[in-house]
Amino acid sequence: MKNKEQYQSIGKIIKENYRLYLAALVIVLVAELIGLKKLQIGSALIIIYPMLFAILISVLLGPDIFRFFKEKESKNASSLVLVAITPFMAKVGVLAGANLPKLVDVGPGLAFQELGHVGTIFLALPVAILLGIKKEAIGATSSTCRDKDYGLICHLYGANSPEARGALSIYIIGFLIGTIYIGFLASLVASMNIFHPLALAMASGVGSGVMMAAASSTLATIYPEYADQIVMLAGASDMLAAIVGIYFTLFISLPLTRKMYYWLEPRISPKHTRETKNMKVGS
Amino acid sequence: MTMNMRDWTISLLFTSVITTLVANLIGNHMSIAESIPGVMILSAIAFIGIFLGKLIPLRIPAIVYVILTGLLVASPISPISQPIIDYTAKISFMAPITIVGTLAGIGLNFKSFISQSWKMVIVAILVFTGTFLIQAIFAQVFLNLTDTLDSF
Numbered sequence: 001m002k003n004k005e006q007y008q009s010i011g012k013i014i015k016e017n018y019r020l021y022l023a024a025l026v027i028v029l030v031a032e033l034i035g036l037k038k039l040q041i042g043s044a045l046i047i048i049y050p051m052l053f054a055i056l057i058s059v060l061l062g063p064d065i066f067r068f069f070k071e072k073e074s075k076n077a078s079s080l081v082l083v084a085i086t087p088f089m090a091k092v093g094v095l096a097g098a099n100l101p102k103l104v105d106v107g108p109g110l111a112f113q114e115l116g117h118v119g120t121i122f123l124a125l126p127v128a129i130l131l132g133i134k135k136e137a138i139g140a141t142s143s144t145c146r147d148k149d150y151g152l153i154c155h156l157y158g159a160n161s162p163e164a165r166g167a168l169s170i171y172i173i174g175f176l177i178g179t180i181y182i183g184f185l186a187s188l189v190a191s192m193n194i195f196h197p198l199a200l201a202m203a204s205g206v207g208s209g210v211m212m213a214a215a216s217s218t219l220a221t222i223y224p225e226y227a228d229q230i231v232m233l234a235g236a237s238d239m240l241a242a243i244v245g246i247y248f249t250l251f252i253s254l255p256l257t258r259k260m261y262y263w264l265e266p267r268i269s270p271k272h273t274r275e276t277k278n279m280k281v282g283s
Numbered sequence: 284m285t286m287n288m289r290d291w292t293i294s295l296l297f298t299s300v301i302t303t304l305v306a307n308l309i310g311n312h313m314s315i316a317e318s319i320p321g322v323m324i325l326s327a328i329a330f331i332g333i334f335l336g337k338l339i340p341l342r343i344p345a346i347v348y349v350i351l352t353g354l355l356v357a358s359p360i361s362p363i364s365q366p367i368i369d370y371t372a373k374i375s376f377m378a379p380i381t382i383v384g385t386l387a388g389i390g391l392n393f394k395s396f397i398s399q400s401w402k403m404v405i406v407a408i409l410v411f412t413g414t415f416l417i418q419a420i421f422a423q424v425f426l427n428l429t430d431t432l433d434s435f
Contacts, residue, residue: 008290010289010293013290013293013294014293014297017297020389021297021298021301023389024298024302024382024385024386024389025301025302025305027385028302028305028306028381028382028385029305029309031381031384031385032305032306032309032310032381033309035309035310036310036377049377050306050310050377050381050384051377051380051381051383051384052384054381054382054384054385054388055384055385055387055388056388057385057388058384058385058386058387058388058389058391059388059389059391059393061389062388062389062391062393063393064392064393064394065393069389073389074389074390074391074392075390077386077387077389077390078386078387078389078390079286079390080294080298080386080390081383081386081387081390082345082346083286083291083294083295083298083299084294084295084298084299084379084382084383084386085346085379085380085383086295086299086329086332086333086346086349087295087299087300087303087322087325087326087328087329087379088376088379088380088383089329089332089346089349089350089353090324090325090326090328090329090332090349090350090352090353090371091325091353091371091374091376091379092350092353092376093328093332093349093350093351093352093353093354093355093357094325094328094353094354094356094357094367094368094371095357095376096350096353096354096357097353097354097355097356097357097358097361097364097368098357098358098364098368100354100358100359101359106426108425108429109422109425109426109429110422112421112422112425113418113419113421113422113425114418115421116414116417116418116419116420116421116422117414117417117418118417119413119414119415119416119417119418120410120413120414121413122413122417123409123410123412123413123416123417124406124409124410124413127405127406127409128402128406128409131402131405131406132402133402133403133406136403137406140403140406140407140410141406141409141410144410144411144414145410148344166403169399169400169403169406169407170403170406170407170410172392172395172396172399173396173399173403173404173407174407174410174411175387175391176391176396177404177407177408178407178411179384179387181408181411182411182415185411185412185415186415189415189416189419194423195419195420195422195423196423196426198422198426199419199422199423199426200419200422202418202419202422203414203415203416203418203419203422204415205418206411206414206415206418207414209346209383210380210383210384210387211411213376213380213383215415216376217376217377217380220376231376235350237418239346239347239350239351242343242344242346242347243343243344243347
């Protein structure tokens, strides 16, 4: 009896979400019918595949543009993302299991390249400061700002802090632009022929399942002879990022970002005026 | 996430299971009958992984348990590894992710997206470029130093 009160009945769940299920099926159908498109831009091969079309169509139909979906359905869809991504992760796991000896060989390399997550700081932080962004820059550039990182920053600084606002910005922008951009970036870097396909595969684990999927599917299309290994390594790298990522942000990248921010900000920020004023008064 | 396993299973059935069959038919030219065992196996692995995540009180994202379950059942120590590998090989890895993009797109709060400043867009681009490039450089250096590539 208690159970019936606690949980909604199956019929009610379906009734609440049937429009969402049906529309999602139609969007997938349309996106798959459009199919995989390849664009040659200079030497870079840009791959646009069904997931990106699906994102664009569904954003257009969302509650803020064409309003086909209601606010409530949009919220439900967000929570379904974590459910719907699990079969893809299961596929990644199966590929890893089937290639286990290779994965063990490359394991130390995977652990080592995780340190590359500090790349967010060295490239993005100086530019953020040059653009006049203040403490928001600390939250924004200390990690790729996926769910767990944003949670961590909120926990440390409070949800209303500048640091958390910065992380939230990257979280929001990251989903739409980041997912589309990372596939493009993977094509572009692949076309330079500097990196081995498997090195690029490991780099695809940026800490977000959707982005990892975007980057690794692009690479797998460019290098079909390595397709399985690419998806397997990208998945393993992303899994490692998911396990150690939060500790990495907490103990390594966040302290490093703070140090660099307080050292760089007085030197290069166009908005840093306080200290020079004080000095004039002093002299 | 507070969803119970029954609601989770219904959600998976109406989102991923159905659309993956469709996507694998159109995108990968595999008939629905041929896709069913693979989709069922992937869904079962996902179910077990999420269930383990609920049982084990460690603060690790549930997704990790799904990957580890998949890894375990397909690894050489598993007695059922061969059928699992063979059946799931019929599902292209692109097929299950179209629905993920769809749901994430529907769930996107577009208003808060366009209220972001152009400065933050530049910073975001650099955050992802930096992570990807530096990881690629580290991975390449390691692969070159250790000759791991020979095993591939």
